[in-house]
Amino acid sequence: xxxxxxxxxxxxxxxxxxxxxxxxxxxxxxxxxxxxxxxxxxxxxxxxxxxxxxxxxxxxxxxxxxxxxxxxxxxxxxxxxxxxxxxxxxxxxxxxxxxxxxxxxxxxxxxxxxxxxxxxxxxxxxxxxxxxxxxxxxxxxxxxxxxxxxxxxxxxxxxxxxxxxxxxxxxxxxxxxxxxxxxxxxxxxxxxxxxxxxxxxxxxxxxxxxxxxxxxxxxxxxxxxxxxxxxxxxxxxxxxxxxxxxxxxxxxxxxxxxxxxxxxxxxxxxxxxxxxxxxxxxxxxxxxxxxxxxxxxxxxxxxxxxxxxxxxxxxxxxxxxxxxxxxxxxxxxxxxxxxxxxxxxxxxxxxxxxxxxxxxxxxxxxxxxxxxxxxxxxxxxxxxxxxxxxxxxxxxxxxxxxxxxxxxxxxxxxxxxxxxxxxxxxxxxxxxxxxxxxxxxxxxxxxxxxxxxxxxxxxxxxxxxxxxxxxxxxxxxxxxxxxxxxxxxxxxxxxxxxxxxxxxxxxxxxxxxxxxxxx
Amino acid sequence: xxxxxxxxxxxxxxxxxxxxxxxxxxxxxxxxxxxxxxxxxxxxxxxxxxxxxxxxxxxxxxxxxxxxxxxxxxxxxxxxxxxxxxxxxxxxxxxxxxxxxxxxxxxxxxxxxxxxxxxxxxxxxxxxxxxxxxxxxxxxxxxxxxxxxxxxxxxxxxxxxxxxxxxxxxxxxxxxxxxxxxxxxxxxxxxxxxxxxxxxxxxxxxxxxxxxxxxxxxxxxxxxxxxxxxxxxxxxxxxxxxxxxxxxxxxxxxxxxxxxxxxxxxxxxxxxxxxxxxxxxxxxxxxxxxxxxxxxxxxxxxxxxxxxxxxxxxxxxxxxx
Numbered sequence: 001x002x003x004x005x006x007x008x009x010x011x012x013x014x015x016x017x018x019x020x021x022x023x024x025x026x027x028x029x030x031x032x033x034x035x036x037x038x039x040x041x042x043x044x045x046x047x048x049x050x051x052x053x054x055x056x057x058x059x060x061x062x063x064x065x066x067x068x069x070x071x072x073x074x075x076x077x078x079x080x081x082x083x084x085x086x087x088x089x090x091x092x093x094x095x096x097x098x099x100x101x102x103x104x105x106x107x108x109x110x111x112x113x114x115x116x117x118x119x120x121x122x123x124x125x126x127x128x129x130x131x132x133x134x135x136x137x138x139x140x141x142x143x144x145x146x147x148x149x150x151x152x153x154x155x156x157x158x159x160x161x162x163x164x165x166x167x168x169x170x171x172x173x174x175x176x177x178x179x180x181x182x183x184x185x186x187x188x189x190x191x192x193x194x195x196x197x198x199x200x201x202x203x204x205x206x207x208x209x210x211x212x213x214x215x216x217x218x219x220x221x222x223x224x225x226x227x228x229x230x231x232x233x234x235x236x237x238x239x240x241x242x243x244x245x246x247x248x249x250x251x252x253x254x255x256x257x258x259x260x261x262x263x264x265x266x267x268x269x270x271x272x273x274x275x276x277x278x279x280x281x282x283x284x285x286x287x288x289x290x291x292x293x294x295x296x297x298x299x300x301x302x303x304x305x306x307x308x309x310x311x312x313x314x315x316x317x318x319x320x321x322x323x324x325x326x327x328x329x330x331x332x333x334x335x336x337x338x339x340x341x342x343x344x345x346x347x348x349x350x351x352x353x354x355x356x357x358x359x360x361x362x363x364x365x366x367x368x369x370x371x372x373x374x375x376x377x378x379x380x381x382x383x384x385x386x387x388x389x390x391x392x393x394x395x396x397x398x399x400x401x402x403x404x405x406x407x408x409x410x411x412x413x414x415x416x417x418x419x420x421x422x423x424x425x426x427x428x429x430x431x432x433x434x435x436x437x438x439x440x441x442x443x444x445x446x447x448x449x450x451x452x453x454x455x456x457x458x459x460x461x462x463x464x465x466x467x468x469x470x471x472x473x474x475x476x477x478x479x480x481x482x483x484x485x486x487x488x489x490x491x492x493x494x495x496x497x498x499x500x501x502x503x504x505x506x507x508x509x510x511x512x513x514x515x516x517x518x519x
Numbered sequence: 520x521x522x523x524x525x526x527x528x529x530x531x532x533x534x535x536x537x538x539x540x541x542x543x544x545x546x547x548x549x550x551x552x553x554x555x556x557x558x559x560x561x562x563x564x565x566x567x568x569x570x571x572x573x574x575x576x577x578x579x580x581x582x583x584x585x586x587x588x589x590x591x592x593x594x595x596x597x598x599x600x601x602x603x604x605x606x607x608x609x610x611x612x613x614x615x616x617x618x619x620x621x622x623x624x625x626x627x628x629x630x631x632x633x634x635x636x637x638x639x640x641x642x643x644x645x646x647x648x649x650x651x652x653x654x655x656x657x658x659x660x661x662x663x664x665x666x667x668x669x670x671x672x673x674x675x676x677x678x679x680x681x682x683x684x685x686x687x688x689x690x691x692x693x694x695x696x697x698x699x700x701x702x703x704x705x706x707x708x709x710x711x712x713x714x715x716x717x718x719x720x721x722x723x724x725x726x727x728x729x730x731x732x733x734x735x736x737x738x739x740x741x742x743x744x745x746x747x748x749x750x751x752x753x754x755x756x757x758x759x760x761x762x763x764x765x766x767x768x769x770x771x772x773x774x775x776x777x778x779x780x781x782x783x784x785x786x787x788x789x790x791x792x793x794x795x796x797x798x799x800x801x802x803x804x805x806x807x808x809x810x811x812x813x814x815x816x817x818x819x820x821x822x823x824x825x826x827x828x829x830x831x832x833x834x835x836x837x838x839x840x
Binding site: 100103 | 521524525697699700701702704705707708711712714715716717718719720721722725726729778779
């Protein structure tokens with residue numbers, strides 16, 4: 001194991017000590033033996049790829065959710081925060097990833113929000129305004145009009161308002177969960193200067209960032225999470241960008257190449273199904289020209305919020321292309337209708353809210369999208385539907401008691417297979433899948449890999465967004481990696497590895513020379 | 520300046536209110552006669568107060584609504600004119616005290632059901648709506664009973680000043696006082712985005728419960744107001760006010776999803792609905808058309824509102840860009 005624990009075992013002096021913390025959501029282990037130790041007066045970075053458990057850890061420390069097991073020791077005493085207020089009272093102030101600023105409240109009210117009781121104010125009106133101005137001054141935005149609605153602020157200023165809110169609390173530990181993503185360089189530098197001042201006051205900062213330059217320049221120590229586990233904690237000089245990226249990617253990366261020899265041969269010759277020409281998510285980003293061929297699995301990767309989802313939605317007609325076009329054989333795709341006509345089937349990310357009809361049967365769920373194809377004079381035969389459901393279910397390896405059992409009786413993995421079956425039942429030319437195997441158990445995952453490879457073998461074009469690097473390495477012929485709303489790299493089979501993906505996701509991909517991405 | 524900014528949501532309804540005052544005056548010159556003012560205020564009071572009662576519940580968000588305000592006012596009416604009067608508890612302290620206590624208890628029940636037990640607000644308060652409706656008929660099977668002397672006097676004038684003016688002043692003072700506390704911003708935050716408020720450390724359940732308690736108390740005061748106006752009891756008089764109150768809140772520029780708006784808009788809209796009624800009476804339009812008129816006004820207002828809302832979202836989206 002390439003693990004290095006820095007020699008900071010001053011356990012009795014630690015401000016916060018997290019030991020063997022675990023938390024599962026259904027079948028997904030979001031945190032699985034997570035360890036973290038924070039000293040007074042340090043700036044500590046927390047890094048890891050998507051789904052490595054950073055947000056879960058932070059939510060537990062902030063009292064948003066509870067852990068299943070494990071210890072959190074705060075100032076030497078065991079602590080368990082049942083609600084955000086408890087954590088804040090104890091001295092932990094958190095700025096969350098989503099800017100939780102209320103657009104209809106004034107900047108002033110947004111910043112003091114949560115300090116008071118239901119009715120009683122903690123401080124008088126004048127004192128309040130003074131505190132707000134001080135907090136904004138620390139962040140270098142003292143000139144902000146504190147009476148204006150927060151909804152009229154830019155994204156960057158909203159983020160600063162969120163940070164100012166946390167600064168108002170008497171904190172010992174400030175947690176910043178990707179709170180710098182919208183800030184420009186000047187704002188960020190001012191924030192970092194403030195963080196360093198806090199450190200010299202003996203206060204502690206824990207920050208999550210996907211920008212390696214921030215981590216290496218600011219952090220005294222860096223803890224790396226991978227699949228819910230702590231991989232190691234590195235002191236400042238050990239925490240080089242290369243080292244961190246290497247540790248973040250899993251050891252199984254090397255294994256990915258095997259079991260996929262067939263991919264290359266099938267990819268080359270199919271007809272083009274989808275064409276991106278001069279496509280970009282924002283003006284000024286490098287345009288992408290790419291073709292997805294029948295029988296190809298094109299992966300899509302990126303850190304949360306870097307544009308990959310928008311890319312997928314453009315391909316499925318759910319969103320208009322900001323620049324350039326996405327086109328199928330019969331013309332450009334502008335709407336879900338166009339996508340349906342081009343026989344492009346889309347699988348949304350959230351199974352529970354956008355996918356299954358929980359009270360209905362497996363048959364209903366599989367055939368609901370293809371009813372028009374099954375109907376004769378507007379009537380649908382029950383036997384016919386059942387036959388289709390059984391056949392599709394067999395192809396997608398759905399394990400069910402009967403096609404008439406409610407879909408909610410199936411495991412998450414089998415529900416997902418049934419949804420995949422629903423898409424296939426519409427006889428599509430291309431599948432656009434938004435992280436279809438997130439939170440699916442291993443056995444079902446393996447089934448789905450086979451199903452996808454099988455479909456591709458039969459000439460289906462597949463656009464697969466995944467947050468699991470191993471999955472992308474195993475299944476895809478090429479992977480488009482997004483960074484900061486732009487295409488950072490299109491990594492071909494030959495170059496595909498978890499290391500390459502992570503480097504590209506963090507904007508550090510150095511393309512090997514002479515690689516033709518369209519090969 | 521600041522006050523203008525935070526109350527700009529009420530501008531359309533206030534403008535409509537002025538227009539309908541003018542229309543009423545045009546329809547009947549007697550409308551402007553000072554001798555009429557007291558009668559108008561007495562008639563408008565239940566509309567205005569019940570609209571204010573609905574406001575905190577809807578502002579609290581997550582489907583917040585208080586269906587029970589109308590029947591609760593009816594229960595207070597029956598309680599005062601029958602139960603308390605028959606026991607000789609006719610002094611102001613007993614009657615006001617009991618009425619407010621009923622409002623508080625009812626609000627607590629609604630609030631706890633919604634914020635703690637987590638029953639859908641419309642279902643929880645529909646439950647209490649039915650209970651209170653039954654309760655009012657149980658106490659007072661048909662119109663009857665009498666209001667105490669001092670309460671009927673409230674519908675008159677004191678030294679030329681309508682009694683209702685004092686009542687409004689009292690309610691406004693109480694609300695303005697509450698606005699100076701943290702409650703108003705906590706309520707708007709909880710109604711705007713409960714998750715954001717929760718993670719900022721706001722006691723979301725506490726804020727919601729208090730919102731429904733205020734609704735209950737104001738509904739009870741509305742009950743007293745129309746007891747004063749009627750001078751007697753009627754078990755069925757309260758119920759229809761629930762719909763009036765919801766319509767007023769919507770007309771008053773309060774976001775039905777919560778988090779935006781305030782009492783001023785709802786109160787003005789309550790008065791507006793009353794003026795529509797008087798205008799119909801003055802113009803000798805049949806009472807049957809009144810409902811149709813209410814409905815049309817509501818739909819037009821909300822359609823305009825939805826258009827303004829879309830424009831606002833576009834503007835905000837452009838700013839974030």
